[in-house]
Amino acid sequence: MDFLKLEGKTVLVVGVANRKSVAWHTAQVLREVGADVIYSVRSEARRDSLRKLVGEAPIYVCDVEHQNQIDRLRDEVARDRSEITGLVHSVAFADYSAGWLPFHETPRAAFLQAVNVSCFSLMALSNAFRDLLNKEQGSVVATSISTTRMAAENYGYMAPVKAALDSAVCFLAKSFSAFSKVRFNAVCPGLLKTSASAGIPGYVDSYLFAEQATLRKAAVQTEEVANAIAFLLSPRSSGINSQGLVIDAGMETNYFDQELVSRASK
Template sequence: MNFLQVENKKYVIFGLANKKSVACAIGKTLVEQGAEVIHVVRSKERVANAKKLFPDSPVFICDVETEANIIRVRNEIEQSLDSRKNEKIAGLVHSIAFANYSQGMKPFHETRQADFLQAVNISCFSFISIANHFKDLLAEDASVVTITISTTKMAAENYGYMAPIKAALDSSLCFLAKSFSEFSRVRFNAVAPALLKTSASAGIPGYIDSYLFAEKAILRKKALTTQEAADTAVFLLSTRSSGINCQTIVVDAGMSVNYFDKEIVTKTVS
């Protein structure tokens, strides 16, 4: 028997964009372990790429910015399940984030209300909404996982207002788990990776420099890989993590303990 025990179970993944996505790495790992994966992508333009990456997986479309779309895709996925077997979803992945940097990076106190509210809707509220509308499709002991960031308390200027939004996402875990505990054993957790080399991150102003710094700050002097973040997510989706609930699992290869690394300090003060 496979250690993770995900064989023949169904998982829904929101957020596949391309082969560099965390969602892609999670999906491929689940498939390799014998699971069945259903992908939900943002637009029609992403369907072809998703089918190329996952030829045997169903692909649905949902722009989570509008809640009606979440309700629609929930109904579409329900129709794809085998009702005769009372088929359920073993886990959900929420790997979605958006911030409008089209006007360049501004000081945090100049954050535009419209940008902040749009980002919190897409990046945080969508997680709550997906959980709510998919609750009847989930197995009683299903696992729901979202992707966040390794710290929401560090004022990284080039990440701007997204850190407070990710903090709200982290906080949502305990409230969702408590709500769901009234009728199920569904667990809610988050994977919080350090800086990753993804297409989405490439759109963040100054990200490359931050990524290179993180590589120096990590104990092993080697950047975190997307696969490492995905492996943690797959573990949380499996029954082997049944005792973990309401947790944000930091995956940073030890970076958070190494900001006073001798090499970094020497280069800074010399």
């Protein structure tokens, strides 16, 4: 039974990095339900590595930092598919080459580049694909974070960038509603084990703490995020629009967990 009603529907997944990435796990779920998954990656090298995993599925190269490449991506997808039902935006980048600085010392160029790649790219892709997205059942899903208001030092300036992404989701939903029923939502997971997170100083300690702060005492799994994305792409979630779906296993409601408080007070 095709519960998600995605069988045969084309979904463009943007941002597959490797087997640990949210985008990859999402693509796996979509393939399992019979969706026609096509991919966009940042470089030729990533296309070569992904080709070994997905066989003959279309893989396009697009560095979303450049509008001409976004336009080329649209034209190439339009050449191969008459429409797409879903678009998954799982793209983020931050340049920490200057080192891990206090937030107030964030370099202007690095911050603006992060906004361009991690947030504006959603707007640029959505605009480029507006005529290819199914006007009745189209769905765009972005990957954000569970909260942008917890000022974790080791996350640097990416939380404000993700806050901009969350806001962009809402404004895109409103903007597209003038001419379509295309929905825009974000998944907002807690701490995950991904290659990107591995480069954050002190991330393992934060991850282990977050795991203990969940109601179930078990960390959020990337597969759980992928399942939520598939649901938001599906017509089964047709009443959900302009939202951020938090996936943190209840951590948001459990900051005063008795065990954690007890350990801290000793």
